[in-house]
Amino acid sequence: MTADDGTNDHCVFCAIVDGDAEASVVHEDEQAVVFMDLNPVTPGHLLVVPRRHAAGLEDLDEETSTHVWRLAHRLARALRRSGLRCDGINVFMADGEVAFQEVFHFHLHVIARHAGDGFTINADWKERSRSLLDTDASAIRNALVNS
Structure with missing residues (x-):
């Protein structure tokens, strides 16, 4: 699933959380730290x-996950009120290498958006038949019951 070796010895996010690496911290509490992305899509990228x-x-417990998503929601509001250019927000998660995850420590991106900012998501969107959607829904329902 991930490129993680099961340790956090070389995890840059763990180093930031532990205070061993520099970061521009916006918020921190007992469960999470929020900081500015070093390579932002736009100013304000958190x-x-x-x-x-x-x-x-999948490695994150639900309580911590809930807290992280709640913080992302609060920070999205703060971005809109910050005075930074922000006409919209993307909350983005990359989970796994094929999903473009680069740092293998779970994290959410909260990205301030504005027209012409250069960030795009391109895909070959194709409508899927109802029967295939129903089959997929059934498989996911079954996995949900067993999780």
């Missing part, structure tokens, strides 16, 4: 990072 190392979403 990262919401749980203190406990979890490589991906």
